[in-house]
Amino acid sequence: MSRNTNTQLAGLTPLPRDFYLRPTPEVARALLGCVLVHRTDEGTLAGRIVETEAYLAEGDAGCHAARGRTERNDPMFGPPGTIYVYLIYGMHLCMNLVTAPAGIAEAVLLRAAEPLAGIEQMRRRRGRERREDLCSGPAKLVEAFGVSLEHNRGDVTRGPLFVAPALDPPDEVVVTTRIGLGAGCGDELMLRYLVADDPWVSRPPRADAPARREKR
DNA sequence: GACCAGATTGTCT
DNA sequence: GACAATCTGGTCA
Numbered sequence: 001m002s003r004n005t006n007t008q009l010a011g012l013t014p015l016p017r018d019f020y021l022r023p024t025p026e027v028a029r030a031l032l033g034c035v036l037v038h039r040t041d042e043g044t045l046a047g048r049i050v051e052t053e054a055y056l057a058e059g060d061a062g063c064h065a066a067r068g069r070t071e072r073n074d075p076m077f078g079p080p081g082t083i084y085v086y087l088i089y090g091m092h093l094c095m096n097l098v099t100a101p102a103g104i105a106e107a108v109l110l111r112a113a114e115p116l117a118g119i120e121q122m123r124r125r126r127g128r129e130r131r132e133d134l135c136s137g138p139a140k141l142v143e144a145f146g147v148s149l150e151h152n153r154g155d156v157t158r159g160p161l162f163v164a165p166a167l168d169p170p171d172e173v174v175v176t177t178r179i180g181l182g183a184g185c186g187d188e189l190m191l192r193y194l195v196a197d198d199p200w201v202s203r204p205p206r207a208d209a210p211a212r213r214e215k216r
Numbered sequence: 217g218a219c220c221a222g223a224t225t226g227t228c229t
Numbered sequence: 230g231a232c233a234a235t236c237t238g239g240t241c242a
Contacts, residue, residue, distance in 0.1 A: 067228085067229095070227075070228075071227085072226080072227060072228090086226090086227095087225070087226060087227090088226095089223085089224070089225085090223075090224035090225035090226070091223065091224050091225075092224095
């Protein structure tokens with residue numbers, strides 16, 4: 001990594017709460033290119049967000065809160081900028097950023113990032129060498145960044161785990177259907193956002209799935 | 217490359 | 230008791 005990049009990373013500050021107080025699909029799109037930062041005892045971890053998914057309160061059966069408020073999904077009802085971490089498949093964690101005003105359960109799932117800083121720490125945490133294996137999936141990203149359930153209900157607008165403005169906004173994004181949802185669970189909704197033609201995404205848009213490209 | 221099964225446990229019906 | 234916003238390593242073409 002260049003000295004220039006290091007300098008840029010040192011000056012990163014969190015996006016304000018207003019950033020998350022917009023329509024959730026807009027937030028999911030705006031997060032592309034932004035930098036996820038975690039300042040740990042072992043150093044700073046940073047990655048450029050390249051893939052997100054939006055989950056909506058209305059008309060989205062795939063949203064955790066689709067069947068009401070529970071102990072688990074309670075953080076989704078919190079104020080915008082709340083971090084929602086949950087366990088999936090008994091062994092993996094996923095990280096969401098809550099959007100919309102408190103009381104409306106909407107969030108953006110962070111699915112993939114391009115590792116920028118703290119690569120060695122990420123390798124240790126992941127037990128993998130290849131950079132493309134570090135953050136190319138929601139559970140991988142969480143593991144690489146050292147995110148745990150202790151971060152659940154945290155505030156992403158106040159470190160040590162935060163999102164900073166984009167250093168390198170994408171020229172073009174792809175909007176397509178979300179991953180891992182069963183039929184009838186909102187799998188038809190176009191709520192997955194990727195940086196177009198980016199090698200760091202979890203998986204490319206499916207050839208048979210609807211997708212559209214949008215210029216910045 | 218595509219597809220499949222196994223791992224593993226909290227949450228909800 | 231079924232299932233889940235996943236990952237990995239295996240098999241097969």
